[in-house]
Amino acid sequence: MYTNILTSHTNGITTITINRPSKLNALNKQTIQELHDAIAVADQSNTSKVIIITGQGDKAFVAGADISEFSNFSIDQGEELAAKGQELLFDFIANLGTPVIAAINGFALGGGLELAMAAHFRIASDTAKMGLPEVSLGVIPGYGGTQRLPQLIGKGRAMEMIMTAGMINANQALAYGLVNHVVTLDELLPLAEKLASKITRNSSIAIGAAINAVNACYEDGVNGFKTEIKEFGNCFGTEDFKEGTTAFLEKRKADFPGK
Ligand code: COA
Numbered sequence: 001m002y003t004n005i006l007t008s009h010t011n012g013i014t015t016i017t018i019n020r021p022s023k024l025n026a027l028n029k030q031t032i033q034e035l036h037d038a039i040a041v042a043d044q045s046n047t048s049k050v051i052i053i054t055g056q057g058d059k060a061f062v063a064g065a066d067i068s069e070f071s072n073f074s075i076d077q078g079e080e081l082a083a084k085g086q087e088l089l090f091d092f093i094a095n096l097g098t099p100v101i102a103a104i105n106g107f108a109l110g111g112g113l114e115l116a117m118a119a120h121f122r123i124a125s126d127t128a129k130m131g132l133p134e135v136s137l138g139v140i141p142g143y144g145g146t147q148r149l150p151q152l153i154g155k156g157r158a159m160e161m162i163m164t165a166g167m168i169n170a171n172q173a174l175a176y177g178l179v180n181h182v183v184t185l186d187e188l189l190p191l192a193e194k195l196a197s198k199i200t201r202n203s204s205i206a207i208g209a210a211i212n213a214v215n216a217c218y219e220d221g222v223n224g225f226k227t228e229i230k231e232f233g234n235c236f237g238t239e240d241f242k243e244g245t246t247a248f249l250e251k252r253k254a255d256f257p258g259k
Pocket residue numbers: 022023024026063064065066067068107109110111133134137
């Protein structure tokens with residue numbers, strides 16, 4: 001069904017693997033569309049509670065946007081490339097109600113790091129290398145990198161990474177707070193699945209509300225505390241809230257209907 005990605009589904013977890021290893025999983029137009037479609041399908045399904053995104057092979061998560069596709073673009077085409085990509089994939093993931101974990105298994109460069117940063121959190125293998133090398137190509141990050149990198153690691157560090165176009169290793173990324181955990185490559189997907197599995201036990205409705213409230217912190221002109229109050233109140237009208245509180249009082253595990 002897809003050409004450039006693989007999808008699998010077990011125990012409420014959908015794993016999407018970007019599968020263009022001969023091009024280090026670079027994001028061409030078709031891959032961006034396929035990722036959008038697969039993520040939308042998972043988000044709309046009742047059985048998918050967490051999405052893991054990773055790259056095929058042991059070398060790259062994603063080595064960036066596909067440079068061969070845009071090297072002769074005009075100003076307008078460049079702007080459209082960034083706008084469409086952000087709408088279809090990067091903002092789409094960041095604002096998704098279903099949690100998305102990026103499992104970074106190698107190079108995450110340019111659009112690859114931007115994809116990982118759009119996910120709700122990141123883990124990495126100790127072989128991973130991350131960077132935003134765009135200025136070495138005469139362009140800047142266009143898939144949200146200039147905004148999400150400073151949000152995640154602070155302005156000074158982001159400025160240094162963007163200006164030098166350099167790469168940091170997994171331990172540096174861990175020290176910066178760019179990734180939450182670093183493990184060996186063999187342990188990467190098992191850890192992603194373990195974290196995902198913990199998430200699946202909780203109320204997916206409450207998790208979606210929490211994502212909205214946390215994201216409000218980074219939106220211009222939005223009062224995050226007000227968003228939190230609204231989302232908190234909305235939870236009281238859900239079946240998940242009734243089940244969660246009842247299960248606690250009855251000293252049993254909650255079985256959330258996800259409604
Ligand atoms: N776009 C298109 N193709 C890419 C790519 C990208 N972002 N990154 C890698 N590739 C392709 C290479 O062109 C090469 O294809 P080929 O075998 O048909 O020539 C293949 O993937 C393997 O890459 P190669 O450069 O030979 O691997 P390497 O181990 O020598 O170097 C990197 C690895 C990641 C350092 C290097 O590929 C690189 O710098 N990639 C570009 C990173 C970048 O600037 N990304 C930001 C884009 S905005």
